[in-house]
Amino acid sequence: QVQLVESGGGLVQAGGSLRLSCAASGRTFSTYAMRWFRQAPGKEREFVAVISWSGGSTYYADSVRGRFAISRDNAKNTVYLQMNSLKPEDTAVYYCNAHPGAVATTAGALDAWGQGTLVTVSS
Secondary structure, three states, X not given: OOEEEEEOOEEEEXXXXXXXXXXXXXXXXXXXXXXXXXXXXXXXXXXXXXXXXXXXXXXXXOOOOOOEEEEEEOOOOEEEEEEOOOOHHHOEEEEEEEEOOOOOOOOOOOOEEOOOEEEEEEO
16 A cells, blocks of 8 residues: 655745645555545544546645645655645645545545644734
8 A cells, every 4th residue: 555744834824835745655656546635623624635646637625726736746656735825724734645546535445644744824
């Protein structure tokens, strides 16, 4: 199973930008749809963005569409989340997720998860 390690979280002011990275181990990275989820304090985990195995298809939650961009580099086994125009409500732990299937927005039983990286947006 693929193993995932996120990085790039931190503290940023509202309106600022951050780029999250997720490095994957394993030779089958390019066969997974990759997703980002997030969980804010006291709230349930929610879907943020997904990219297909080829990178040719992406989909975003309404709350981040137009501000966030997901991308991947299969040669580097890495997926990215570029976050622009950040808002305080984007504050959460962001989790990388590898899904062995087609593009989807819900977690699956066979998914792999990273440990999460904290993003804090101050007002």
